Amino acid sequence: xxxxxxxxxxxxxxxxxxxxxxxxxxxxxxxxxxxxxxxxxxxxxxxxxxxxxxxxxxxxxxxxxxxxxxxxxxxxxxxxxxxxxxxxxxxxxxxxxxxxxxxxx
Amino acid sequence: xxxxxxxxxxxxxxxxxxxxxxxxxxxxxxxxxxxxxxxxxxxxxxxxxxxxxxxxxxxxxxxxxxxxxxxxxxxxxxxxxxxxxxxxxxxxxxxxxxxxxxxxxxxxxxxxxxxxxxxxxxxxxxxxxxxxxxxxxxxxxxxxxxxxxxxxxxxxxxxxxxxxxxxxxxxxxxxxxxxxxxxxxxxxxxxxxxxxxxxxxxxxxxxxxxxxxxxxxxxxxxxxxxxxxxxxxxxxxxxxxxxxxxxxxxxxxxxxxxxxxxxxxxxxxxxxxxxxxxxxxxxxxxxxxxxxxxxxxxxxxxxxxxxxxxxxxxxxxxxxxxxxxxxxxxxxxxxxxxxxxxxxxxxxxxxx
Amino acid sequence: xxxxxxxxxxxxxxxxxxxxxxxxxxxxxxxxxxxxxxxxxxxxxxxxxxxxxxxxxxxxxxxxxxxxxxxxxxxxxxxxxxxxxxxxxxxxxxxxxxxxxxxxxxxxxxxxxxxxxxxxxxxxxxxxxxxxxxxxxxxxxxxxxxxxxxxxxxxxxxxxxxxxxxxxxxxxxxxxxxxxxxxxxxxxxxxxxxxxxxxxxxxxxxxxxxxxxxxxxxxxxxxxxxxxxxxxxxxxxxxxxxxxxxxxxxxxxxxxxxxxxxxxxxxxxxxxxxxxxxxxxxxxxxxxxxxxxxxxxxxxxxxxxxxxxxxxxxxxxxxxxxxxxxxxxxxxxxxxxxxxxxxxxxxxxxxxxxxxxxxxxxxxxxxxxxxxxxxxx
Numbered sequence: 001x002x003x004x005x006x007x008x009x010x011x012x013x014x015x016x017x018x019x020x021x022x023x024x025x026x027x028x029x030x031x032x033x034x035x036x037x038x039x040x041x042x043x044x045x046x047x048x049x050x051x052x053x054x055x056x057x058x059x060x061x062x063x064x065x066x067x068x069x070x071x072x073x074x075x076x077x078x079x080x081x082x083x084x085x086x087x088x089x090x091x092x093x094x095x096x097x098x099x100x101x102x103x104x105x
Numbered sequence: 106x107x108x109x110x111x112x113x114x115x116x117x118x119x120x121x122x123x124x125x126x127x128x129x130x131x132x133x134x135x136x137x138x139x140x141x142x143x144x145x146x147x148x149x150x151x152x153x154x155x156x157x158x159x160x161x162x163x164x165x166x167x168x169x170x171x172x173x174x175x176x177x178x179x180x181x182x183x184x185x186x187x188x189x190x191x192x193x194x195x196x197x198x199x200x201x202x203x204x205x206x207x208x209x210x211x212x213x214x215x216x217x218x219x220x221x222x223x224x225x226x227x228x229x230x231x232x233x234x235x236x237x238x239x240x241x242x243x244x245x246x247x248x249x250x251x252x253x254x255x256x257x258x259x260x261x262x263x264x265x266x267x268x269x270x271x272x273x274x275x276x277x278x279x280x281x282x283x284x285x286x287x288x289x290x291x292x293x294x295x296x297x298x299x300x301x302x303x304x305x306x307x308x309x310x311x312x313x314x315x316x317x318x319x320x321x322x323x324x325x326x327x328x329x330x331x332x333x334x335x336x337x338x339x340x341x342x343x344x345x346x347x348x349x350x351x352x353x354x355x356x357x358x359x360x361x362x363x364x365x366x367x368x369x370x371x372x373x374x375x376x377x378x379x380x381x382x383x384x385x386x387x388x389x390x391x392x393x394x395x396x397x398x399x400x401x402x403x404x405x406x407x408x409x410x411x412x413x414x415x416x417x418x419x420x421x422x423x424x425x426x427x428x429x430x431x432x433x434x435x436x437x438x439x440x441x442x443x444x445x446x447x448x449x450x451x452x453x454x455x456x457x
Numbered sequence: 458x459x460x461x462x463x464x465x466x467x468x469x470x471x472x473x474x475x476x477x478x479x480x481x482x483x484x485x486x487x488x489x490x491x492x493x494x495x496x497x498x499x500x501x502x503x504x505x506x507x508x509x510x511x512x513x514x515x516x517x518x519x520x521x522x523x524x525x526x527x528x529x530x531x532x533x534x535x536x537x538x539x540x541x542x543x544x545x546x547x548x549x550x551x552x553x554x555x556x557x558x559x560x561x562x563x564x565x566x567x568x569x570x571x572x573x574x575x576x577x578x579x580x581x582x583x584x585x586x587x588x589x590x591x592x593x594x595x596x597x598x599x600x601x602x603x604x605x606x607x608x609x610x611x612x613x614x615x616x617x618x619x620x621x622x623x624x625x626x627x628x629x630x631x632x633x634x635x636x637x638x639x640x641x642x643x644x645x646x647x648x649x650x651x652x653x654x655x656x657x658x659x660x661x662x663x664x665x666x667x668x669x670x671x672x673x674x675x676x677x678x679x680x681x682x683x684x685x686x687x688x689x690x691x692x693x694x695x696x697x698x699x700x701x702x703x704x705x706x707x708x709x710x711x712x713x714x715x716x717x718x719x720x721x722x723x724x725x726x727x728x729x730x731x732x733x734x735x736x737x738x739x740x741x742x743x744x745x746x747x748x749x750x751x752x753x754x755x756x757x758x759x760x761x762x763x764x765x766x767x768x769x770x771x772x773x774x775x776x777x778x779x780x781x782x783x784x785x786x787x788x789x790x791x792x793x794x795x796x797x798x799x800x801x802x803x804x805x806x807x808x809x810x811x812x813x814x815x816x817x818x819x820x821x822x823x824x825x826x827x828x829x830x831x832x833x834x
Contacts, residue, residue: 002493002679003455056605066458
């Protein structure tokens with residue numbers, strides 16, 4: 001049920017009878033044709049990344065969301081450090097940490 | 106003494122309970138082991154404790170020889186990077202090499218399917234001739250049988266090789282000690298994934314080819330620099346690195362700890378394994394070997410390999426520890442770990 | 458981005474696990490269930506339990522479609538395959554699952570035409586290439602996989618491929634979660650929600666868990682950083698006394714799900730009134746069957762199905778382990794009569810079943826360490 005992996009669309013291909021749309025997806029240099037039928041409401045283009053499960057593309061991968069997530073993850077340690085600085089000043093919770101940091105830099 | 110005689114004359118116990126033979130019994134994993142240990146060994150081997158290595162060492166009037174045999178049933182017969190004929194030569198030479206022997210002569214058996222085009226057969230014989238030349242060994246005899254259409258996938262080849270043991274090295278799993286380093290000669294998974302893709306059932310494309318080659322030159326180079334420190338070697342064919350190292354762990358009673366990020370593999374192997382849900386450590390290799398080397402010789406062994414053509418990617422992937430005894434542990438960079446088991450049967454693509 | 462390596466960055470993993478330790482340092486014991494078998498597999502594969510503090514307990518849920526498939530259904534599917542011209546096509550995951558008279562692979566060894574396919578589309582292709590044979594696709598999976606089966610049936614109909622049918626065992630995830638929460642022995646603090654099922658059904662179907670049951674749900678990705686970040690999000694909610702549905706796997710899971718996929722499912726499938734889940738018993742409205750409009754491609758309408766029902770041996774405690782009430786090692790048969798090599802219960806059969814995962818990854822580690830310690834003593 002769960003093994004689905006990201007791959008990049010390198011070629012949009014054939015139309016089979018019954019309006020099937022296939023694309024060629026590349027994962028670490030390996031290529032496979034996948035069925036894009038589940039994405040017909042918002043067809044991906046060449047260069048888009050999709051999530052592949054049992055030979056079908058399930059969804060487009062949002063680079064923006066991925067980058068945002070990476071940023072959140074990077075901040076995990078930093079936020080704590082910043083909070084410690086703030087506590088060191090004897091201020092209450094709820095202070096805008098970012099504002100504090102730019103003021104002290 | 107009476108008790109011992111009684112034990113020796115007792116009927117051998119067949120412990121193999123599977124009602125029929127399945128593909129898993131040929132996959133090199135647990136099922137294969139069950140068959141060999143449970144049916145073949147009790148009835149065919151003289152000593153119940155005979156270690157099951159790649160090649161057998163026999164002593165004939167003072168000469169130490171190694172002898173091994175292997176059969177090749179690959180489908181398709183020809184694939185990127187090689188063909189069945191090449192595998193047949195390299196596979197047996199490699200089995201001899203990892204048991205510390207230099208292969209000197211091969212005998213070969215062909216089982217040919219009625220209807221096999223002569224052009225295909227000739228191609229394989231030429232491929233074998235090339236492989237023999239590169240390996241510096243000759244075929245000295247053989248046998249041919251033909252079976253009815255449908256009974257042999259084109260052709261099956263068995264090669265039996267005989268060689269002289271290299272005096273500088275003594276291979277014995279029981280000599281492996283805590284602290285020994287595990288060296289891997291190069292990237293894993295190329296052969297198995299190439300075959301899987303070449304069968305055409307999975308609709309995957311990748312620019313991969315089989316890694317089939319004779320590893321004797323690499324082993325000779327390593328033996329020359331660090332012979333006394335080499336305790337154990339194996340070529341991780343069917344069942345992959347995981348199976349070979351599990352066998353070592355069982356045979357020496359110690360634990361093997363691997364560092365996942367050190368294990369070399371090509372991107373395409375990684376990609377194909379991810380797409381199919383396969384574990385690269387279970388995939389067959391036909392041109393690689395593993396060695397357990399005493400720590401004081403490990404650098405010399407590795408350098409010798411890295412300096413030799415074809416050995417540039419050799420790397421230390423782990424070491425032998427006291428625990429987890431009889432098991433292989435794979436560790437990640439961030440402190441996680443998991444036990445790596447042998448395969449039960451063939452690696453299966455999964456969706457879950 | 459390649460969307461894989463970035464989410465395995467060791468430095469970020471360290472930060473996430475530090476944050477988890479910080480948040481969890483409350484003296485409280487947290488019981489979090491990951492519903493999806495793929496998450497169970499990831500947790501073990503990446504050794505995540507090694508980097509979590511001891512007071513966070515991960516409990517494995519029932520989201521393993523192979524595990525919950527009753528043995529009788531396998532028997533029925535294989536009974537159809539016994540007929541000489543029927544090809545039994547299924548995912549690799551199914552091939553070693555034991556039926557009463559053996560697994561699909563064992564049937565293959567006895568002469569049945571059993572093939573592994575990676576996709577339902579591959580099964581349909583087999584039918585196109587083998588017009589003299591009938592190909593029966595033995596379909597399993599939750600809502601992640603059902604839309605692909607649906608599209609394949611739509612193609613079979615559009616192309617009028619008559620030598621193809623589907624033996625449908627698709628099940629739905631929400632009733633399984635309900636069964637967990639209804640279980641009186643259950644005490645859970647929160648859920649790591651399914652990742653890929655959610656790409657199809659979205660996040661709304663989990664809202665009742667937060668609202669009615671008061672448990673936070675975080676739908677999660679499958680890389681180590683995804684799982685760790687999801688645990689951070691759950692802990693933050695628990696500490697703030699909140700219970701909401703959050704989507705950690707935003708880059709892939711749309712809140713509203715995949716409409717085209719849901720439409721395809723609705724076109725081809727309808728809910729069965731009830732279906733038997735191995736270990737959980739009969740659950741109503743929990744599984745899919747093929748609509749009458751597609752009867753020509755429904756194996757259960759084309760072939761006589763014995764309707765076998767097989768009960769698990771009483772000693773096997775699969776149900777309790779599935780619901781997370783018992784740990785695998787607490788089942789009386791675990792590691793003795795029931796091992797991955799000769800599985801008795803469902804959870805040992807699939808590599809992502811809790812018992813198999815635990816056995817392969819943890820049990821041997823623990824047993825090996827115990828042996829080493831006792832041999833030193």
